[in-house]
Amino acid sequence: xxxxxxxxxxxxxxxxxxxxxxxxxxxxxATLYWYxxxxxxxxxxxxxxxxxxxxxxxxxxxxxxxxxxxxGVDSTLKIQPAKLEDSAVYLCASRIAGGETQYFGPGTRLxxx
Amino acid sequence: AQSVTQLGSHVSVSEGALVLLRCNYSxxxxxxxxxxxxxxxxxxQLLLKYTSAATLVKGINGFEAEFKKSxxxxxxxxxxxxxxxxxxxxxxxxxxxxxxxxxxPGTSLSVIP
Numbered sequence: 613x614x615x616x617x618x619x620x621x622x623x624x625x626x627x628x629x630x631x632x633x634x635x636x637x638x639x640x641x642a643t644l645y646w647y648x649x650x651x652x653x654x655x656x657x658x659x660x661x662x663x664x665x666x667x668x669x670x671x672x673x674x675x676x677x678x679x680x681x682x683x684g685v686d687s688t689l690k691i692q693p694a695k696l697e698d699s700a701v702y703l704c705a706s707r708i709a710g711g712e713t714q715y716f717g718p719g720t721r722l723x724x725x
Numbered sequence: 726a727q728s729v730t731q732l733g734s735h736v737s738v739s740e741g742a743l744v745l746l747r748c749n750y751s752x753x754x755x756x757x758x759x760x761x762x763x764x765x766x767x768x769x770q771l772l773l774k775y776t777s778a779a780t781l782v783k784g785i786n787g788f789e790a791e792f793k794k795s796x797x798x799x800x801x802x803x804x805x806x807x808x809x810x811x812x813x814x815x816x817x818x819x820x821x822x823x824x825x826x827x828x829x830p831g832t833s834l835s836v837i838p
Contacts, residue, residue: 616768654815654828655769668825703768712757712776712819714826716768 616717624723630692633720637706647703729829737835744803748816757819758799
């Protein structure tokens with residue numbers, strides 16, 4: 613079974629630029645999560661999707677971050693414009709409906725200069 | 726609000742020594758509990774999980790954890806540390822399969838030859 617796929621793995625941009633990350637969850641997993649992990653910290657949930665609907669985006673900085681999961685499968689997370697403090701690893705995870713275990717992708721490491 | 730604490734942000738053990746990583750959760754209802762491991766530049770990998778079956782849970786790579794309701798703890802142990810165990814370890818809790826996962830801040834494990 614293929615795992616959660618993410619791309620790109622690494623991205624370096626300058627502040628005020630835009631960036632987008634892509635995630636393809638495990639096939640059949642209805643729930644998809646985006647996390648931000650700052651160096652030395654645990655993952656912080658940014659947004660949770662159930663199919664193509666948003667379940668929780670309470671910690672998403674909506675003035676600069678956006679995310680979509682239009683067809684209920686893959687998802688994109690965008691930052692526009694980026695700030696220095698957005699430098700982090702962005703993790704995508706998925707979970708089967710009714711299940712308790714999240715499966716994580718390898719993450720995208722973002723560096724904002 | 727549910728929270729997860731991990732005592733000790735950094736733990737060092739000698740190769741072959743016992744590994745003990747501590748995790749405590751706060752919840753009125755015993756949740757699902759997880760231990761994830763994160764190797765450098767990788768995503769989180771599930772080590773083991775507690776889902777209200779056996780209180781002693783065995784995971785991959787020789788790790789195990791014991792759920793103690795009276796102590797609200799879920800400490801991770803391994804009898805003999807290996808150099809390849811050096812990584813970041815995260816404890817996480819989930820109240821129901823419809824809630825969001827709460828991660829602890831992580832413990833960085835170093836293994837000394």
